[in-house]
Amino acid sequence: DIQMTQSPSTLSASVGDRVTITCRASQSISSWLAWYQQKPGKAPKLLIYKTSSLESGVPSRFSGSGSGTEFTLTISSLQPDDFVTYYCQQYNIYPYTFGQGTKLEIK
Amino acid sequence: EVQLVQSGAEVKKPGESLKISCKGSGYNFTTHWIAWVRQMPGKGLEWMGIIYPGDSDTRYSPSFQDQVTISADKSISTAYLQWSSLKASDTAIYYCARRNPLDWYFDLWGRGTLVTVSS
Numbered sequence: 001d002i003q004m005t006q007s008p009s010t011l012s013a014s015v016g017d018r019v020t021i022t023c024r025a026s027q028s029i030s031s032w033l034a035w036y037q038q039k040p041g042k043a044p045k046l047l048i049y050k051t052s053s054l055e056s057g058v059p060s061r062f063s064g065s066g067s068g069t070e071f072t073l074t075i076s077s078l079q080p081d082d083f084v085t086y087y088c089q090q091y092n093i094y095p096y097t098f099g100q101g102t103k104l105e106i107k
Numbered sequence: 108e109v110q111l112v113q114s115g116a117e118v119k120k121p122g123e124s125l126k127i128s129c130k131g132s133g134y135n136f137t138t139h140w141i142a143w144v145r146q147m148p149g150k151g152l153e154w155m156g157i158i159y160p161g162d163s164d165t166r167y168s169p170s171f172q173d174q175v176t177i178s179a180d181k182s183i184s185t186a187y188l189q190w191s192s193l194k195a196s197d198t199a200i201y202y203c204a205r206r207n208p209l210d211w212y213f214d215l216w217g218r219g220t221l222v223t224v225s226s
Contacts, residue, residue: 043218087151094157097154098152098153
């Protein structure tokens with residue numbers, strides 16, 4: 001299986017901050033990476049696919065970059081609604097593995 | 108409306124069997140792979156397996172192979188996840204998710220089914 005490692009596991013920040021979450025794959029996954037946001041008690045929601053493509057309806061403050069084995073999710077100016085958990089997922093090879101998640105906390 | 112509607116919460120005893128469902132509507136269910144994802148209490152997302160309802164081609168994560176069975180009935184646009192003998196460690200929320208046919212990410216999710224296994 002391809003291992004996906006997110007860092008940090010927890011990130012403390014303030015409203016208006018710019019933050020970056022990193023996701024590393026144990027082998028190359030080309031650009032086949034997605035980012036999901038999960039609010040408490042809710043299903044995950046797609047934010048970004050194919051590393052950097054923004055899903056329709058997702059605010060432009062979210063952006064993604066990377067290729068191969070290293071990827072990032074950046075939120076340019078944190079809003080109160082953004083303090084939840086984020087997961088990366090590779091969909092290059094079965095099984096489509098997820099990162100362990102990054103919880104964004106209010107500082 | 109394009110959606111995946113999952114069956115309701117279940118409370119079962121260890122050793123019991125269970126089959127939960129995920130019904131697609133508003134799109135061609137037959138031509139979109141459906142995956143199952145586990146989320147244990149307070150934990151992250153785990154990809155369990157995926158099925159193509161058109162021909163029931165199924166792939167499992169090695170971690171879940173022989174632990175669960177994924178199936179689908181395309182005539183009623185429904186995918187299933189089943190256990191023959193539940194364990195307490197199967198307590199989790201189970202999500203179904205639709206794979207985008209062009210780019211293979213999960214573009215549509217069900218709300219999840221909470222399965223509680225307790226004696």
